[in-house]
Structure formats: structure tokens, C-alpha cells
Amino acid sequence: MPLLQFDQVGILGLAAAVPANKIINRDYTEHFPAQDVAEIVEKTGIEERRFALKDTCSSDLCYAAAEKLIADLKIDKDEIDLLVFVSQTPDYRMPATSVILQARLGLSKQTMAFDLSLGCSAFVYGLSVVFSMVQSGQIRKALLLDGETRSRAYHPKDRRVAFLFGDGGIAAVIGKNSKFGKSFFSLNTDGNKEDLIKIKAGGYRYPSSTETVKERIVDDYGNISTDEHGTMNGGDVFNFVIQEIPVDFKRILAFAGTEKEAIDYFVFHQANAFMNGYLAKKLKLPLERVPSSIREFGNTSSVSIPLTIVSQLQGKLSGNKKLLLSGFGVGMSWASAVMDFQDCWISDMVEVGEE
Amino acid sequence: MEEKFINLIKEALEIEDREVSLTDKFKEFDEWDSLALLTLIAELDDNFGVTIQSEVFENITTLQELFDHVKNDQ
Numbered sequence: 001m002p003l004l005q006f007d008q009v010g011i012l013g014l015a016a017a018v019p020a021n022k023i024i025n026r027d028y029t030e031h032f033p034a035q036d037v038a039e040i041v042e043k044t045g046i047e048e049r050r051f052a053l054k055d056t057c058s059s060d061l062c063y064a065a066a067e068k069l070i071a072d073l074k075i076d077k078d079e080i081d082l083l084v085f086v087s088q089t090p091d092y093r094m095p096a097t098s099v100i101l102q103a104r105l106g107l108s109k110q111t112m113a114f115d116l117s118l119g120c121s122a123f124v125y126g127l128s129v130v131f132s133m134v135q136s137g138q139i140r141k142a143l144l145l146d147g148e149t150r151s152r153a154y155h156p157k158d159r160r161v162a163f164l165f166g167d168g169g170i171a172a173v174i175g176k177n178s179k180f181g182k183s184f185f186s187l188n189t190d191g192n193k194e195d196l197i198k199i200k201a202g203g204y205r206y207p208s209s210t211e212t213v214k215e216r217i218v219d220d221y222g223n224i225s226t227d228e229h230g231t232m233n234g235g236d237v238f239n240f241v242i243q244e245i246p247v248d249f250k251r252i253l254a255f256a257g258t259e260k261e262a263i264d265y266f267v268f269h270q271a272n273a274f275m276n277g278y279l280a281k282k283l284k285l286p287l288e289r290v291p292s293s294i295r296e297f298g299n300t301s302s303v304s305i306p307l308t309i310v311s312q313l314q315g316k317l318s319g320n321k322k323l324l325l326s327g328f329g330v331g332m333s334w335a336s337a338v339m340d341f342q343d344c345w346i347s348d349m350v351e352v353g354e355e
Numbered sequence: 356m357e358e359k360f361i362n363l364i365k366e367a368l369e370i371e372d373r374e375v376s377l378t379d380k381f382k383e384f385d386e387w388d389s390l391a392l393l394t395l396i397a398e399l400d401d402n403f404g405v406t407i408q409s410e411v412f413e414n415i416t417t418l419q420e421l422f423d424h425v426k427n428d429q
Contacts (some may be wrong), residue, residue, distance in 0.1 A: 062409075233409055235392050239408060239409075242400055242406060243406055248372045275393075281401075
């Protein structure tokens, strides 16, 4: 069973940064009629998104969030022994973006730094890796950076994906402290479904070429994309979520020895309002304990869970709060966690770049 | 069960005001699109406890065929 448990490790603080450039989804009508766009917006619940400008990367958003959080928490940068960068939109194919961020943030050469490549499950996966290393006792403070510029990964002429994704970056500082209780993680994988969400070109299996950048019609509805852009089988992603997530939800609650009534907030990956709404209904959750940021930021892949915490739960996490986190998507890969947020600091949201 | 199924189709496609029969080729309806597909998958899960994969939708034409899948999977 892929279940992990930690003790006296927790999140000291969280900060998020988003591009100042705001997209009003109902006005995003360059390629589709306004009536069609309105229908999509109503179904997905995504009114606004943030798009990074051309020269802004995931790492720039994470850098801004990290500097804000380090300043707010008055952390001595020399105490940061571990930096993990979680993303599928890195700066380069090599070196790892975490390595670049170590120098840019002015961290010591004794910092461990590496990248993790997963999508919507990645924040929970990343937390489990960082918690595990911090639990070993040799790390004073750890920085988990999680950023995405998914707005660029999907073709604007493919209506199945053109209105869903936005950009953002977060920073979390993790440390050891006797005030933190136990935390519990469930981590899962089904690579048989690797085709459900995929960007085919640009790696070594199917390198970029003049062919991969060609626009072509990809389905019966006339949607246009290229092999350099993401595709999604929405129906089967939905099937996956409604089959696997309720199972994992029960498993993590049982492993944590708790019940849903004892959870203060359920923070799910923000896929779209229809899917999240149906999931909450199927799990019979009270909506006031299911925070959502889908309306203002759309689907930001792995960033969506911490972005929801920062944007929706600031001022609500004083004292001890028990949270259930559940991330699911590309892979397919899914992960859930139950943990106490003990006086977790939430920084004010940072905006990056021009409007 | 058949009546419940038909009503559910009408709801999912937002065509409550029309006559719908099992012989209809539902994918030819103007209202059929990827959003309707998601709604229908959710409604079938919620009401009949079955999940229908996209491949099934690709390979059928009439509501009767979809209804048969729902009955068999229950």
C-alpha cells in the first residue's frame, strides 16, 4: 500500500504569485463565437485566468512567491537546506530549474536541489518527498516551489482545452517542530492511462520538428491543435476522477484514523467547477468546507491546491486546522493527504509583471 | 428504467421539450458536444451507478445501444 506517515513535520508558511495579466474568459473570443464561449464558462465556472507574459516562466512566479514568504517569515536563507521545484513547465530541458532557483534565491551551496515532474498530483507528491527528507532530521528548513505556465501548453483554437488553464507559482516552507502532529499521504499511479492528457512532442520519443509545430484539425468538431500542444480526453479523465478519487478519499481518511466530519477544509485540485462540483456531491461534502478558486484562476495544474489555500483560506487557518488535500490528473497520477495546519502563515498574494 | 433513462438524456442535453426515443441517433443532435458528454457521464454515474468510457460513446450510434450498455454494466 502506497501510504506514508510523518510526525512533527509541517508547513510553516505558504505564499503564491500570479501574473498581473488577467484574462476575462467570456471576452476570450478571438477563435470562437461569444455564445459558445459563454456556455463553456458557465459549465466550467472559470470566469478569469492569469496568463504569464512571454518572458515570464513558472520559476519567475515561484521566485516572487519564495522571496515574499522568506521575508514574511523572516527566515535566514542559510537555514534552507533543501529546495524542490515541482513543475511540468520548467525553464530548460537542462539543467534542472531548482538548480537555477538555488542561485537566484541566494541559497547556500550546501542546498540540496532537484526537480519533480508531475502534473495535478504534484503538490501532494512534492510535500510527501519534502516531509520525508525533513523527517530524517538533517534538514533545518525546506523550500517547496510549485509553478506552472499551463496557459502556453494548450492551443487557443482547441475549444476542449482553450478556456481552462491558467498560470501561477507558489512557495511553501516546511520544517520540523513538535507542534505539528502526524500527517498521512496516499500516492497512486496508473500509467495505462498516459494518453488521456498528453503533450506528445518535444521530448526524445517524439522530438520537435517542422511537422510537430503544424496546425491541423484534430477531431470531428473542427478543433485545431499541434503535437506541441496538450490534448485531453475529457470524458475519460472525468471517468477516472469519479472512479478513483472517492476510493482514495476513503483510503486516506481510514489511514489517518479520522472521518470527514473532523476535516476543517477539503482542498481538491481545481479541474473545473463541473467536475469539482460533482465530486463534492458524490462525496457528500458540505460546500462551505470545500474552498474553490476555479472562478478567478482556472485550472493551474499542480499549483491549484496551494493557490486555493492562499487565495481562499488566508485568515482562516489560525490555531489548528485539519486539511484533506487531493490532487489528480495527468499520468494518471493522484495523491491525497491529511495533515494539521498549525498556525500556518499565509502571505498576501503577489502579482508579477504588467497587467 | 427506460423512462428514467430517456428523461436523463433529455436533462443532460437540455432538450426537455422534445420527444426522444431509443432509436434516435443522439450524437447527431445539435446539442451533443463534449460538455453534454460530461453531463451525461455524471448523470449515468449518479442515477445508475455506471461509468461509460469515451470509447463506448465513439462506437455506438443510437440511444438503444447506450441503454444496453447501462443495463449490462449495472
